[in-house]
Amino acid sequence: xxxxxxxxxxxxxxxxxVMIRLHLSGLAIITLLVFLLYPSQPISYFLARSVxxxxxxxxxxTSLTFLSYLTIKAAILSIQNTKIISIRDWFLYTKISVISYxxxxxxxxxxxxxxxxxxxxxxxxxxxxxxxxGPLNILAVLLFMYLLMxxxxxxxxxxxxxxxxxxxxxxxxxxxxxxLLFFLSPNLFPDEHPALLLMKLQxxxxxxxxLKTPLITSIISIFFxxxxxWLSLFLYHRRVHG
Amino acid sequence: xxxYSCILLLQFSLxxxxxxxQSIDHSFALGFNGNYRENSWTPLIIRLSNHGKSLSxxxxxxxxxxxxxxxxxxxxxxxxxxxxxxxxxxxFVLPLGHHSNDIRYYFQSExxxxxxxxxxxxxxxxxxxxxxGVSPFPDLGYLxxxxxxxxxxxxxxxxxxxxxxSNAYDSVDIISMHREMMDKLSGSxxxxxxxxxxxxxxxxxxxxxxxxxxKWNYLPSTIKGLKRIEIKTVEKFxxxxxxxxxxxxxxxxxxxxxxxxxxxxxxxxxxxxSGLGTVYFVSFDYSGKLRxxxxxxxxxxxxxxSEIDEDAFTEKMREYFLLEDYISILDHxxxxxxxxxxxxxxxFLSLSAFVSLLIFIRFRRKSVHLYTFIACLMIFLLLLxxxxxxxxxxxxxxxxxxxxxxxxxxSHGLSDQSHLFKDILVGSSNKTSSDIIIHDDTRSVLKQxxxxxxxxxxxxxxxxxxIQLGQWSSKIFRLERSMKNILTMERKTNYPENTVVIQNHxxxxxxxxxxxxxxxxxxxxxxHPWDTMTIEISDFTDNGLYTNSNILELSTVELxxxxxxxxxxxxxxxxxxxxxxxxxxxQETWKKKTINLILATDETEGxxxx
Numbered sequence: 084x085x086x087x088x089x090x091x092x093x094x095x096x097x098x099x100x101v102m103i104r105l106h107l108s109g110l111a112i113i114t115l116l117v118f119l120l121y122p123s124q125p126i127s128y129f130l131a132r133s134v135x136x137x138x139x140x141x142x143x144x145t146s147l148t149f150l151s152y153l154t155i156k157a158a159i160l161s162i163q164n165t166k167i168i169s170i171r172d173w174f175l176y177t178k179i180s181v182i183s184y185x186x187x188x189x190x191x192x193x194x195x196x197x198x199x200x201x202x203x204x205x206x207x208x209x210x211x212x213x214x215x216x217g218p219l220n221i222l223a224v225l226l227f228m229y230l231l232m233x234x235x236x237x238x239x240x241x242x243x244x245x246x247x248x249x250x251x252x253x254x255x256x257x258x259x260x261x262x263l264l265f266f267l268s269p270n271l272f273p274d275e276h277p278a279l280l281l282m283k284l285q286x287x288x289x290x291x292x293x294l295k296t297p298l299i300t301s302i303i304s305i306f307f308x309x310x311x312x313w314l315s316l317f318l319y320h321r322r323v324h325g
Numbered sequence: 326x327x328x329y330s331c332i333l334l335l336q337f338s339l340x341x342x343x344x345x346x347q348s349i350d351h352s353f354a355l356g357f358n359g360n361y362r363e364n365s366w367t368p369l370i371i372r373l374s375n376h377g378k379s380l381s382x383x384x385x386x387x388x389x390x391x392x393x394x395x396x397x398x399x400x401x402x403x404x405x406x407x408x409x410x411x412x413x414x415x416x417f418v419l420p421l422g423h424h425s426n427d428i429r430y431y432f433q434s435e436x437x438x439x440x441x442x443x444x445x446x447x448x449x450x451x452x453x454x455x456x457x458g459v460s461p462f463p464d465l466g467y468l469x470x471x472x473x474x475x476x477x478x479x480x481x482x483x484x485x486x487x488x489x490x491s492n493a494y495d496s497v498d499i500i501s502m503h504r505e506m507m508d509k510l511s512g513s514x515x516x517x518x519x520x521x522x523x524x525x526x527x528x529x530x531x532x533x534x535x536x537x538x539x540k541w542n543y544l545p546s547t548i549k550g551l552k553r554i555e556i557k558t559v560e561k562f563x564x565x566x567x568x569x570x571x572x573x574x575x576x577x578x579x580x581x582x583x584x585x586x587x588x589x590x591x592x593x594x595x596x597x598x599s600g601l602g603t604v605y606f607v608s609f610d611y612s613g614k615l616r617x618x619x620x621x622x623x624x625x626x627x628x629x630x631s632e633i634d635e636d637a638f639t640e641k642m643r644e645y646f647l648l649e650d651y652i653s654i655l656d657h658x659x660x661x662x663x664x665x666x667x668x669x670x671x672x673f674l675s676l677s678a679f680v681s682l683l684i685f686i687r688f689r690r691k692s693v694h695l696y697t698f699i700a701c702l703m704i705f706l707l708l709l710x711x712x713x714x715x716x717x718x719x720x721x722x723x724x725x726x727x728x729x730x731x732x733x734x735x736s737h738g739l740s741d742q743s744h745l746f747k748d749i750l751v752g753s754s755n756k757t758s759s760d761i762i763i764h765d766d767t768r769s770v771l772k773q774x775x776x777x778x779x780x781x782x783x784x785x786x787x788x789x790x791x792i793q794l795g796q797w798s799s800k801i802f803r804l805e806r807s808m809k810n811i812l813t814m815e816r817k818t819n820y821p822e823n824t825v826v827i828q829n830h831x832x833x834x835x836x837x838x839x840x841x842x843x844x845x846x847x848x849x850x851x852x853h854p855w856d857t858m859t860i861e862i863s864d865f866t867d868n869g870l871y872t873n874s875n876i877l878e879l880s881t882v883e884l885x886x887x888x889x890x891x892x893x894x895x896x897x898x899x900x901x902x903x904x905x906x907x908x909x910x911x912q913e914t915w916k917k918k919t920i921n922l923i924l925a926t927d928e929t930e931g932x933x934x935x
Contacts, residue, residue, distance in 0.1 A: 107680060114676060127655035127727070130752040135797040198699075201706040202679070208714035215754035215797055218714070288795075 087179065088187025089194075095165045096157055096195070109149045110202060117142050117210050139207070139214035143281060146203045147228065147265070150196075154232050155257055157195050158239025161249055170247050170316070174323045181316045189309070192236040200229055216285050223284045223294055230301040231277055235261055237308035244315040275300060348376040349407070349432065354486040355444055357457055360478055361421055362496030363450040368488035369417040371430060375407040382407075382434030386417050389426045405432070418493045421450065451478045454496050459484055460503035463531050463611045471625055489513040491520030498632055500526065503610060504533025504575075507540055519543065523600025524742070524807060525633040532575065532610030544606045545597030546577035546584075554591060568615065574608040585627070594624065596631070600741055603631040636737050638926065641888045642746050642805075651729075651750060651801070654884060657876040660727045660916055679706065726753040726794075727916040731881050732905045734808070734921075738928030739815055742807045745905065751915075752799030759794075759915065761802070814897050814925040825927060827897050828857045835899035835923055837874050841886045842895050852899060862895075874900065881920040889926075898924045 096102055122129070122136040129135055160167045173179055204225070211221045239257050246253040265277045280297050287293045354370045361367040369386065386401040401417050419428070431441035456479045458465040465479050477498065484506045488494065500518070507530055510518065522528045530544060534551060555571050577592040585605075586594040595606050605628060611621060679702075729750045736743040749761065794800065811831035816824065829835060832854045840847040840860065852858055874882075878900055889896050901921040 110676065110679070125656065125658065126660050126754055127658045127729075127752060129797060130655065130754070130799040135754070198703060201703050201710070204706060204710035205676075205713055208710045212714055217756055221714070286795075 086183060086187040086190065087177070088173065088184050089191045091168060092157075092160075092187065092191040095167055096160075096162050096191075099162055099165055102162065105153070106199070106202060109153070110206070113142060113145050113149065113203060113206050116145060117206055122213065135214050137214070138210040139216055139285065140282070142207055142210040143224070143228075144278075146207060147231070150199055150203070150228075150232055151235050151261055151265070153199055154192075154196060154236040155239045155254070155261070158192065158236045159243045159249060159254065159257070161254070170244070170319065171323060174320050181313065181320045185309070185313055185316060188240055189237075192233065192240065196229060196232040196236055200225065200232065214285075219290055220285055220287060223287070223290050224281055227277075227281060227284060227294070227297055227301075230298070230305070231265065234301055234304055234308070235265075237305060237312065241308050241312045241315065244312045244319070247319065349380075349440055350374045350376070351432075351440060351442060353430070353442070353444060354483070355428070357455055357480040357482040357497070358486075360455060360480040361450055362454055363421065363452060365420065365496040366418050366492050367421045367496070368486075368490070368493035369419055369428070369430075369444075370486055370488075371415045371417070372413070373405075373407060373415070373432070374412040375409060377409065379409045380407045380432075380434045380439065381405065382432055382439065384415055384430065384432050386419065386428060386430045388419055388421065388428050416489050416493075418488065418490050421446070425450075453477050454498040455480050457482060457497055457500045458502075459487065459500060460506040462503050463501065463615075465501060468625065471622065484509050487514050487518070489517050491517045491524065493517070494521035494526060497521070498527065499529065499628065501529045501531065503531050505535055507533075508535060510540075515540065519599070522602035522604060525601040527603050527605070527628060527631050529605040529607065529628055531607045532573075543599075543604065545595040545604055546579040546592055546606050546608075549576040549578055552576040552591065554588065556588075572609050572615070577606070577608055601633055605631075636926065637892055637894075638735060638888055638924070639737065639744060642733075642735075642744075650884065651748070653880040654729060654731070654877065655750065655752070655799075657880045658727065658729045658918055659877065726751075726757050726759075728752075728918070729877075730917075730919045731885075732919070732921045733885055734811060734905070734923045736810050736812050736814070736925040738926065739810075739813055741810055743810050743812070745804075745806050745808050747802075747804040749802040749804070750799060751794065751802070753794040754797050757794045812897070812923055812925045814895075814927050816927060823862045824859060825862065825895065825897075826857060826859050827852065827925070829854060831855075833901045833903055833923075835901055837878070838897065838899035839882075840895060840897055841889065843893065844890055877918060878920055881922055885922060885924060895927050896924055897926075898922060 117138060120138050120141055122138065156162070170184070173184055207225070208221065211224075216224070238260060242253050242257050275297065277297075280293075283293055284290070350373070352372045354368075354372075355361065356367050356369075371384065371386075373384075382405060384403050384405045388399050388401075399419075401419060403415055403417070405413065405415065407413060421428075425446055427446055428444040429441065430444070432439040454477060456465070456468070456477055458479055458481050461481075465481075468479060484502075487510065489511070494500075494517070500521075507515075518526075518528065551573060552575070553571055553573050556569050574591065574593065577595060579592045579595045583595045583597050584592050585596045586592075591608075593608050597604050607624070609615065615621070731748050733746045733748075734743050735746065751759075751761075809830075811833065812827070812829055812835075814825060814827045816826070825840075829852045834854060835852040838849040838852050838858075840849060840862065847862070849858070849860065882898065882900075886896060886898065899922075901923055903921065904919065905921050
């Protein structure tokens with residue numbers, strides 16, 4: 084753990100008791116939901132109507148909301164009971180470069196996104212198995228979900244580098260963007276809408292074809308967001324050092 | 326001869342060898358002279374002649390439907406040996422729908438494609454049944470003006486292209502054939518034709534000169550030879566009018582009951598019932614003067630009248646079958662989720678393991694191994710999730726592939742034959758592929774289907790190979806075959822007015838029998854094998870039926886009797902425990918439930934019982 088930014092993030096955000104409580108309560112709520120919504124009808128009920136139990140979709144979207152909340156929280160460093168070093172202090176009092184600061188934030192983002200996704204994975208996989216989603220399909224859904232979370236984290240990070248500190252306006256803007264992009268009516272993005280893509284991937288027979296475009300789009304958007312964050316930090320770094 | 330000319334000669338000989346190896350001529354005959362009815366079984370004859378070396382392989386016919394919801398692809402495979410110089414004729418019977426794309430057939434020898442061809446289906450399909458004229462005489466062109474023919478297409482297939490399987494006549498109402506052509510029919514073609522007549526076809530045979538003793542027996546009259554009759558003036562007899570002139574006719578000897586029209590003691594037209602169908606023999610053919618003869622209208626009216634009207638139940642069963650119709654059966658099939666508690670337990674265990682690990686990490690936060698602990702926790706989570714998923718997804722943990730099958734034997738009155746309709750519903754919530762093998766006689770017909778990748782091996786049993794089920798999907802297979810009548814229901818004249826006599830002609834014990842009319846049931850006793858039951862019909866108010874039946878039986882009975890809901894017919898029915906149409910699945914994990922229902926209706930109008 085060479086990067087001081089990552090280490091600070093780790094100690095502040097991850098081992099914080101409030102955060103653990105948050106993780107656990109989220110997990111408990113989704114688990115309870117899955118257990119309560121476990122299908123009681125005979126299998127033939129669904130087969131005859133050519134519908135599958137919607138358990139996986141319910142678990143998926145609840146998890147998505149919860150994970151978005153947590154990633155945005157992590158990206159904008161709004162961690163309760165913790166004093167966080169501001170970007171200005173990092174640049175002014177340590178000799179950290181823009182790249183290592185960004186690397187610290189991103190590596191934590193990667194780690195944290197993986198962690199919370201793994202946290203909810205047992206619940207997601209149980210509901211996925213009840214909804215009879217094949218192993219490859221479920222892996223594709225999880226991969227796409229991971230990229231989504233990473234994008235959300237980077238959006239949060241970009242706005243944090245623009246605002247430099249926590250502000251309610253920033254949180255509001257990020258949430259509006261996330262809702263617009265991922266949760267609002269699919270009419271806005273009829274072909275590339277993430278919610279529709281997540282449903283499509285669940286039943287897709289040709290995953291390589293269906294995953295190709297969303298994968299490329301998310302990777303391009305990840306690099307774009309990274310570049311924007313770097314540019315914003317670079318300009319700030321120059322301003323701080325006169 | 327120098328080196329180069331040797332090489333050239335060698336190349337030339339190799340090339341000619343290659344050409345001779347590939348020399349298989351092939352031609353096909355689809356439907357009846359290229360015509361077929363949409364959504365019915367259609368004959369396809371492929372003729373192969375091999376001029377090259379001997380080959381053995383498989384002849385494969387592929388049909389593909391591009392309907393809106395499903396992409397259906399079927400393969401019909403026949404193993405074939407083609408010795409050098411041989412000429413072979415291979416016949417198939419294919420269901421062609423209105424969505425069918427062009428048919429492709431190819432011959433494959435040791436996985437090498439020897440030849441392939443495509444049959445274009447451009448606008449050959451018609452909506453209504455066909456009338457076949459299997460000879461240039463009599464000329465059926467006259468029939469185009471007949472009011473009853475309407476939009477029915479008349480087709481003129483060559484006698485060699487007639488099918489060898491009675492199912493292929495699925496779309497044919499009437500076959501009109503000159504006797505000379507009838508003599509040319511091969512044994513199997515003739516058998517197929519008579520099989521079709523027994524199932525309700527109308528077969529009209531005209532004139533002819535040549536003798537052919539083996540097939541005379543089938544006609545309603547015995548042919549004694551040829552005879553010339555003179556009709557001097559236009560004469561009337563019955564509804565017919567013969568034109569004046571001299572006509573060559575077959576001299577017939579006919580039983581009284583078979584004779585339809587006779588003139589001066591000579592039988593002109595005779596008729597005989599054969600099974601459910603009718604065979605006509607007309608001693609003259611209408612060429613020459615008879616071509617525009619007015620009396621033909623009347624003759625064809627009689628022929629059209631003898632077409633059997635399918636009763637409402639059989640007709641409804643022949644329609645496309647929807648899964649929605651089976652929802653009540655599926656809902657009561659009793660295949661449930663049983664792993665709710667197991668999943669809950671797994672979730673609870675994983676949650677508590679996670680919590681304890683997390684708390685452990687929190688207390689060890691000062692440790693240098695903190696990151697190792699977190700990494701371990703993540704790996705643990707990953708493994709746990711995978712194990713849960715794999716264990717839940719595997720078939721041992723939750724077998725949710727099932728089959729519900731219903732066998733309905735239906736007899737219409739005192740008819741010689743019953744119909745067995747077998748519906749097989751296969752469903753799975755996982756992706757599965759399996760086979761269905763039905764050990765039964767080869768005349769079983771797969772009637773309607775909704776599936777892809779079907780391979781049917783017709784001999785010696787029906788083998789529906791490789792049923793691919795996607796996630797959360799189900800499929801219906803409908804099989805139909807004729808069998809000997811096992812139950813009769815009739816009203817005897819010497820009995821009181823409101824009495825029906827039901828006789829079980831089978832070895833099956835029929836329990837939970839009922840009488841059904843207009844949505845009401847009358848509960849009856851059990852019917853033993855070869856037992857006769859005489860019932861005086863009282864009022865149909867008793868709905869408290871099937872006290873010993875399960876819900877699956879009940880809903881099956883309701884589904885099928887529901888087809889009689891708007892009709893004033895009296896239905897007798899019951900449930901049989903025996904397997905009528907033994908069925909085996911290659912995958913033993915599939916759960917199976919079967920219902921055998923027997924139904925019979927009376928030919929007499931229902932109103933008479935009131």
